[in-house]
Amino acid sequence: MTANTGTLLAVRDLTVRFRTEDGTVLAVDQVCFEVAERELVALVGESGCGKSVTAMALTGLLPASATVSGEIGFAGQDLRRRSERRLRAIRGRDIAYVFQEPMTSLNPVLTVGHQIGEVLRRHQRMRGAAVRRRATELMELVGIPLPARRLREYPHQLSGGMRQRVMIAMALACTPKLLVADEPTTALDVTVQAGILDVLRTLSAETGTAVLLITHDLGVVADLADRVVVMYAGRVIEEADVVDLFARPGHPYTRGLLDAVPNPARHASGGPDPAAGQGLREIPGRVPVLADSPDACTFAERCTRTDDTCRTRRPELSAGPAGHPVRCWHPLAVPASSLAGGGAR
Amino acid sequence: MTAALETLPPPTTVAAPASWRRALRRVLRNPLSAGGLVVVVVTLAAAALADLLAPYPYDLTNFDATLQPPSLAHWFGTDELGRDQLSRVLHGLRVSVAVGVLSVGLSLLIGVPLGLLAGFYRLLDPVISRLTDTLLAFPFLVLAVGLAAILGPSLTTATIALGIGGVPLIIRVARSETLRLRELDFVAAAVADGAGDLQLMRRHILPNAVNALLVQATVSVPAAIIGEAVLSFLGLGVRPPIPSLGVMIASAQPLFRDGPWLAVIPGLAIVLLTLALNLFGDGLRDALDPRESR
Numbered sequence: 001m002t003a004n005t006g007t008l009l010a011v012r013d014l015t016v017r018f019r020t021e022d023g024t025v026l027a028v029d030q031v032c033f034e035v036a037e038r039e040l041v042a043l044v045g046e047s048g049c050g051k052s053v054t055a056m057a058l059t060g061l062l063p064a065s066a067t068v069s070g071e072i073g074f075a076g077q078d079l080r081r082r083s084e085r086r087l088r089a090i091r092g093r094d095i096a097y098v099f100q101e102p103m104t105s106l107n108p109v110l111t112v113g114h115q116i117g118e119v120l121r122r123h124q125r126m127r128g129a130a131v132r133r134r135a136t137e138l139m140e141l142v143g144i145p146l147p148a149r150r151l152r153e154y155p156h157q158l159s160g161g162m163r164q165r166v167m168i169a170m171a172l173a174c175t176p177k178l179l180v181a182d183e184p185t186t187a188l189d190v191t192v193q194a195g196i197l198d199v200l201r202t203l204s205a206e207t208g209t210a211v212l213l214i215t216h217d218l219g220v221v222a223d224l225a226d227r228v229v230v231m232y233a234g235r236v237i238e239e240a241d242v243v244d245l246f247a248r249p250g251h252p253y254t255r256g257l258l259d260a261v262p263n264p265a266r267h268a269s270g271g272p273d274p275a276a277g278q279g280l281r282e283i284p285g286r287v288p289v290l291a292d293s294p295d296a297c298t299f300a301e302r303c304t305r306t307d308d309t310c311r312t313r314r315p316e317l318s319a320g321p322a323g324h325p326v327r328c329w330h331p332l333a334v335p336a337s338s339l340a341g342g343g344a345r
Numbered sequence: 346m347t348a349a350l351e352t353l354p355p356p357t358t359v360a361a362p363a364s365w366r367r368a369l370r371r372v373l374r375n376p377l378s379a380g381g382l383v384v385v386v387v388t389l390a391a392a393a394l395a396d397l398l399a400p401y402p403y404d405l406t407n408f409d410a411t412l413q414p415p416s417l418a419h420w421f422g423t424d425e426l427g428r429d430q431l432s433r434v435l436h437g438l439r440v441s442v443a444v445g446v447l448s449v450g451l452s453l454l455i456g457v458p459l460g461l462l463a464g465f466y467r468l469l470d471p472v473i474s475r476l477t478d479t480l481l482a483f484p485f486l487v488l489a490v491g492l493a494a495i496l497g498p499s500l501t502t503a504t505i506a507l508g509i510g511g512v513p514l515i516i517r518v519a520r521s522e523t524l525r526l527r528e529l530d531f532v533a534a535a536v537a538d539g540a541g542d543l544q545l546m547r548r549h550i551l552p553n554a555v556n557a558l559l560v561q562a563t564v565s566v567p568a569a570i571i572g573e574a575v576l577s578f579l580g581l582g583v584r585p586p587i588p589s590l591g592v593m594i595a596s597a598q599p600l601f602r603d604g605p606w607l608a609v610i611p612g613l614a615i616v617l618l619t620l621a622l623n624l625f626g627d628g629l630r631d632a633l634d635p636r637e638s639r
Contacts (some may be wrong), residue, residue: 061537092539099537104530109552118548119538170538 007073008177008210009035009058014070016053016062016234026290027053029234030070032317035178035210040201042213042225042242044257048287050234051214055180059095060087075177093123096171100183102164106155112139112166113151119173138169142199161192168199175207182214197223218261222246230254233287233298236317240324250320250331252303256283297329305330371632378628384621392439399432404586412604422606424597433588434611440589441615444504444582445570449562451508452515457558459512460519461546465527474520477513485510485572486579493581500589503582507569518561522554556633563626567619574615590615 016028028050035041043051056062058072059079072079075094079087091097099105107115116135120126126134132151139147142165155163164184171179181200185193201224204211213225221228221242228245230238230253238251249255259281285302293314297303300310309329320326322334373379391398407427415422421430463473489506496502526532527550535549574591576582583589585596590611597607 059537061533088539088541090539091537097534097537099530099534101530105534107531107535107549107553109555110548118535118540118544122539122544167534 006036007034008037008039008075009212010071010073011054011058012071012073014054014057014072015068016050016057017067019065019067023291024067026292027066027234028057029290029293031231031234031236033229033236033239035212037177038204038208038210040204040211040213040224040226042215042221042228043231044215044218044221044228045231046216046257046287048289049231051216051231052182054231055097055182055212055214058180059091060084061091089123092119092171092176093174094176095178095180096174096176098164098167098171098179098181098184100186102160102167102187105167106163108155111152111154112158116151116166116170116173119170123174134173135169138173139166141172141203142166142169143195144169159192160188161195164188164192164196165199168196168203172203172207172209176209178210178212179204180212180214183216184213185220186215186217193220200224218246218257230257233290234293235298235327237299237327238320238325239317240322244322244324248322248324248334250322250324250326251299251328252305252330252332253283253299255332256281297327368629368632372625372628375628375631377624378631381621381624381626381628384617385625388438388618388621389442391435392442395432395435395439399429399435401429401432403432403436403588404428405432412600412607414604415606421610422604424604424607425600430607430610433593434590434614437588437590437593437611438614438618440500440583440587441570441573441591442618444500444507444573444589445566448504448507448569448573449511449565451505452511452565453558453562455508456512456515457519457551460516461523461550461554463516464520464523465542465546465550470520473516477516480509481513486575489576489581498581498584500583500587503573503576506576506581507572510572511565511569514565515558515561518557519554522557523550526550526553560626560630560633563622563629567622570615571619 011034012032014028014031015026018025018027031050031054033041033043043054045051053062053066057066057068058074060068060082062068068080070080074090079090082090106112110118113132113135116138117126117131120131120134124134135151136147139150144150144162144165150158150162155166158166168184179200184200185196188196197220200211200213203209211224213220215221225242228238228240228242229236230245230251232251232253238245238249238254240248240250245254246258249258260283262280283302288298288301290298295314296312297306297310297315300306303310307330313329315327315329317325317327320328320331372382405428407423409427410419410423411425411427413419413423413427415430419429419431421434423429424433459473459476463470485506488510489503492506492509493502496505523546527545532545532549535545540549570590573582573589574594577589577591578595580595583592585592593611594608597604597611601608
């Protein structure tokens with residue numbers, strides 16, 4: 001976990017609190033994780049567990065009601081110590097974002113080409129025909145047919161999938177070192193999702209851009225990520241290679257997330273009725289909203305393995321039975337089948 | 346089902362004017378706003394071409410034909426100096442429209458930047474908003490009288506006074522639009538792309554606020570025209586012999602018994618133009634409403 005030469009992003013003890021009308025809310029609690037150059041890391045967890053806040057905090061995009069502490073090391077500098085002006089130059093050039101809502105993330109009164117061009121003009125100081133050429137090239141890169149014509153169109157003339165491709169084109173315009181994709185496919189049809197994921201995968205491989213993928217969709221994770229960081233109630237609770245995580249989850253919450261994914265193979269083996277036996281299982285309850293970091297496991301209220309220790313002492317992130325870091329007092333044992341080297345996904 | 350199909354956006358053609366052409370089509374579909382648009386266009390054309398259309402010079406006196414009621418020779422009659430009312434209404438219209446448009450332009454020039462700043466920066470908002478309230482609370486006529494005392498009564502004075510008087514309303518519209526727009530996803534996305542405040546306001550917020558401001562302007566122009574009439578009626582605006590609709594009504598007042606048409610016709614012109622602009626503005630607002638364009 002120490003910073004080696006290939007580390008691009010190193011987040012250390014990132015803590016974010018929000019002032020609200022009902023007191024402060026702890027959204028991110030001492031989060032640590034790293035992204036290596038060219039690596040595809042997924043930040044996973046259900047809604048409200050602090051994933052997006054973490055992503056926004058990277059370049060200081062949180063509103064004024066947020067208090068942020070910790071270190072955000074990026075390419076040899078601490079972004080937390082950078083002025084707003086310096087951060088502005090980093091946003092869109094070194095760290096680019098793709099958001100969840102392609103339908104509303106484009107300005108309705110400017111043409112697509114204008115909006116891609118704006119990024120190029122801002123960060124690359126490109127002008128005139130060079131902008132148009134590069135924009136066309138980017139549109140082609142993200143798989144938009146008839147790019148030269150599409151450039152002259154307005155967002156409302158494009159479908160959701162096409163708009164998300166435009167967003168990706170904008171994000172990749174300056175070949176950033178890190179692309180933060182916050183639920184990039186959540187708002188899209190399943191068939192369109194696959195296309196977008198394809199684009200993300202090939203482009204990050206081609207341009208050498210590292211990707212921080214934020215999602216609650218484990219199918220997307222399995223498809224795309226090299227490594228997975230699981231978050232729950234503002235804390236990182238498990239971190240592992242994607243194969244490792246799917247085969248040998250250590251935290252009951254991770255197990256729960258995996259069980260909550262519809263899996264045709266499991267249903268088939270579990271009998272004709274998915275409700276019986278091996279069916280789709282959900283995790284009862286919801287993510288707690290915390291005012292402060294409790295000296296306890298934040299998952300204790302929803303966990304089946306809870307005992308007094310879980311409720312009174314804070315678990316630390318330490319190597320679990322499968323070898324990767326887990327934040328749990330009673331991590332799950334490694335299933336025998338996976339020791340035999342078999343069933344990864 | 347067919348209704349749903351009809352409301353779909355037209356297939357991709359030329360992009361930029363498409364939404365405008367669609368808005369125009371929607372304005373014309375509503376008979377009230379279409380009528381308003383026609384009257385506005387005809388009036389503007391008549392005002393612009395006053396020199397060509399007017400049968401007589403507006404200040405040509407004819408003491409052989411004073412206070413003539415409307416006739417074939419003088420469609421709108423003549424005044425106490427025998428001047429042709431039609432010619433004077435046409436020229437007066439030109440003055441009134443010019444004052445209306447210029448003063449609203451002045452309001453926009455001052456109000457839009459202030460409104461954007463107030464909506465964008467939380468710290469500036471109370472300052473600018475209190476300024477707006479103060480200006481609103483300050484009697485407009487006192488402001489106009491004060492300005493006339495400083496600059497002397499003239500067309501320019503009236504325009505400036507009306508322009509300043511209209512600023513608070515524009516600030517409010519621009520501010521509320523900014524408050525609404527800056528919360529939207531595409532503004533957040535632009536911030537994440539590294540856009541600075543000025544770029545956000547200029548490229549992302551202002552272009553999206555244009556619709557609301559445009560509609561406000563179509564309502565403000567008739568208000569300014571009436572305002573000019575009031576100021577000129579009180580002797581704070583245009584001075585005779587230059588006609589404006591307000592001046593004409595003012596000078597017709599003592600003659601109302603002998604020549605009621607002298608007051609009624611310019612009054613009707615103001616009413617008609619105001620009504621037309623309001624109807625067109627209403628229609629334009631509906632046509633540009635994104636909820637209706639679904």
